[in-house]
Amino acid sequence: MKEKKFKPLDIAYIGIFSAIIALFSWVSIPTTVPFTLQTLAIFLSLTLLGGRNGFYSILVYIALGAAGIPVFSGFKGGIGVLAGNTGGYILGFILLGAIYWLLTSIFGEKLHIQIISLVLGLLICYAFGTAWFMYLYIKANGAVTLMTVLGWCVFPFILPDAIKMAMAILLAKRLRKYIK
Numbered sequence: 021m022k023e024k025k026f027k028p029l030d031i032a033y034i035g036i037f038s039a040i041i042a043l044f045s046w047v048s049i050p051t052t053v054p055f056t057l058q059t060l061a062i063f064l065s066l067t068l069l070g071g072r073n074g075f076y077s078i079l080v081y082i083a084l085g086a087a088g089i090p091v092f093s094g095f096k097g098g099i100g101v102l103a104g105n106t107g108g109y110i111l112g113f114i115l116l117g118a119i120y121w122l123l124t125s126i127f128g129e130k131l132h133i134q135i136i137s138l139v140l141g142l143l144i145c146y147a148f149g150t151a152w153f154m155y156l157y158i159k160a161n162g163a164v165t166l167m168t169v170l171g172w173c174v175f176p177f178i179l180p181d182a183i184k185m186a187m188a189i190l191l192a193k194r195l196r197k198y199i200k
Contacts, residue, residue, distance in 0.1 A: 030073055033199065037065040037077035038084065042091035055180050056093050059142075062113055063188030067134055068195055071121030078117040082110060108152020109173070112145030119144055131189070138185050146174050 044061035048054050066074035081091060090097040092110065101107055119141035127133045154169050
């Protein structure tokens with residue numbers, strides 16, 4: 021299988037969507053458990069740019085944050101954020117993007133494949149982030165149950181993430197004609 025080269029326009033879109041992910045990560049919606057629009061931007065980059073370019077926009081976003089640029093939620097950046105309790109969820113975005121890219125490259129970008137790919141990728145992101153959180157939390161504070169961690173880190177985000185996923189799919193459908 022021959023690897024497709026990046027065109028200048030691909031690189032521009034990857035950069036633009038890395039910046040969009042960063043901007044959306046700064047937007048915090050105040051609820052009982054505040055959440056950001058970061059996952060909306062992640063879903064949008066994948067559904068609009070496709071698996072490969074969407075994956076690389078996620079990778080560039082995380083690399084910028086790891087380098088210390090404050091692109092993460094709360095205007096934070098650095099390896100310390102990635103090594104912290106919630107860093108597994110951020111790193112899990114790489115898995116989400118990889119799953120989406122893999123499944124859509126095998127089965128095509130039909131709507132039901134996009135939905136299945138995003139849902140499966142998000143579940144893997146949740147699982148990776150939760151395992152990471154539990155390991156660090158238990159190491160620092162002692163025992164905690166899986167249900168407790170899911171109650172803190174996953175359950176409050178399922179409905180908002182489902183809404184953001186639907187919004188991204190609808191936006192991508194409307195915006196795709198402007199992306200060459």
